[in-house]
Amino acid sequence: MLQRQLGRNGPQVSAMGLGCMGMSEFYGATDESEALATLDLALERGVTLLDTADAYGPHHNEELLGRALRGRREQVFLASKFGLVRSEDPDTRGVNGRPDYVRQAVEGSLRRLGIEHLDLYYQHRVDPEVPIEDTVGAMAELVQAGKVRYLGLSEASSATLIRAQQVHPIAALQSEFSLWSRDPQEHGVLATCRELGVALVAYSPLGRGFLTGALKSPEDFAADDYRRLSPRFQGENFQRNLALVEQVRALAGAKGVTPGQLALAWVLAQGEDIIPIPGTRQRRYLQENLAALDVQLSAAEGAELARLFTPEQVAGTRYPAAWMQLVER
Template sequence: MKQRQLGSNGPLVSALGLGCMGMSDFYVTGLDEQESIATLHLALEMGINLLDTADAYGPHTNELLLGKALKGKREQAFIATKFGLLRDAENPHKRGVSGRPEYIRKAIEGSLQRLGTDYIDLYYQHRIDPEVPIEESVSAMAQLVSEGKVRYIGLSEVAPATLARAHKVHPITAVQSEYSLWTRDPESNGVLAKCRELGVGFVPYSPLGRGFLTGALKSPEDFAEDDYRRFTPRFQGENFQRNLQLVAQIEEMAADKGVQPSQLALAWVLAQGDDIVPIPGTKRRRYLQANCAALDISLSADELSAINAIFPADAVAGDRYSAESMAMLSL
């Protein structure tokens, strides 16, 4: 397995990680614990060690799943988990945020217990709390590093100025943001540039556009009633149809190259820089293997230009989250 470094002073990890959220939450059709665990074990066998979860996924059930899967295999994994996005176990659709030091102390203990480990490799603040100065939150995270409960710290969906302030308190190893052919925000809002300026690693989540860039989704009716994509602007009505036309062109280009659309889309993300470590999510072994094949796809300058011409930064129709969730981004 190829490796990439998380930031200028961070650890080496597999060049492709595995997003684990869908094994337990949000894309609920076809949940299969046995297959999910088999997928996690195959990832480790293939050398994929960056496993990404969060206490909000479930909530809590995804960390429990990883803890179960990693029994006897902890040292093979580089576990990334997150705190700070609050969900009510009785009504998981409710959202809140907390970056308060006392909450961080409580959150880490819960994650450690559920994951069955005494340390987290990479601990992210899932969303920035506008009521708590980032310096206070990062200081609390830094204390966890000094205690040996956390090895590296990160931030998710953070604004460049906030990242710079955080980095002065304690080195930030990685920033996680949505980034793909149809989500180019980190380019336009300066996050990617700020990461590179500070030597912070960049970890794109949803590099396949929540499954849209695979070409497998042809209608909003493809989603189960409780699939959260049904309630996301990009997957609704006219937006869905407009975005489908873009993906059709990616499918055509992929066919000409003899690869899958998902592999072409992943290869594009990987080609944006050796400091980028995407974490495509899947709960099935066959998709994990297909995603890994993207590491062996080379894209020429002409091919990259052609892809960018099909999918310019402002091409996609619709916001990537609901208005409530969009308000939590880039703080």
């Protein structure tokens, strides 16, 4: 397994991680036995960076990983998150970055995962009501207490990242990053990460499955699939984005790879400090994703892919309006 460094002074982790969210919810029916088999295979193949959060399930995803990793804790670099607060309404999200909540949240995650420390702990979304210095200060106390090894932020702006870094070193910034979600590049966050020596952990590098070319209609989604709520997957937006994916399919066919492998290869080619964590709950897709590590893009191929997916060409925002408000710019 290829390795990449998590931040300027961080550890080596697998060059591609595994996002575990979909093993518990958001994308239709789940199959726990297949999810556990997928986790087993990931470890066999040398994937060390596993990504979860207390909000996934909620709580169920951490419990799932806790069962999967029993007796194998030392094989993985385990990341979880706090601060995205769920309610009885599955479509409602809140945020909480208060120091007392940070201390409470980590205890819950450690208990559900059945471990003594997390390797990486992210603030899932920045709380606009709490100074980032207070939140990261509380997170730093967890490092001093031995409950967390490294700290991260998710969907934070450059300004927030700079302020956080002044309190405690930030190893990773997690953000959606793919051919059709290039906010970290477009808004200067990736440049800030590089100035500060922070790794970019790219979630949804396959555009929530769209960039694989497997989706043909909004009717492909189960009734409880999150993507039914996403503007990019609705109505005319779906058709416009599907036309872009068809061009990726053509380029991938000419290269002898799948559209998803081409999309992942593009993310990997954006820099050694970028670590994609495509999510999957099936072994066959895990194998396909890992094969992207062997795909080499020429400069011309990379430029052509970037040209296809300019912000003006991608139709729809990546989250519903209420959820977009939780994403810092």
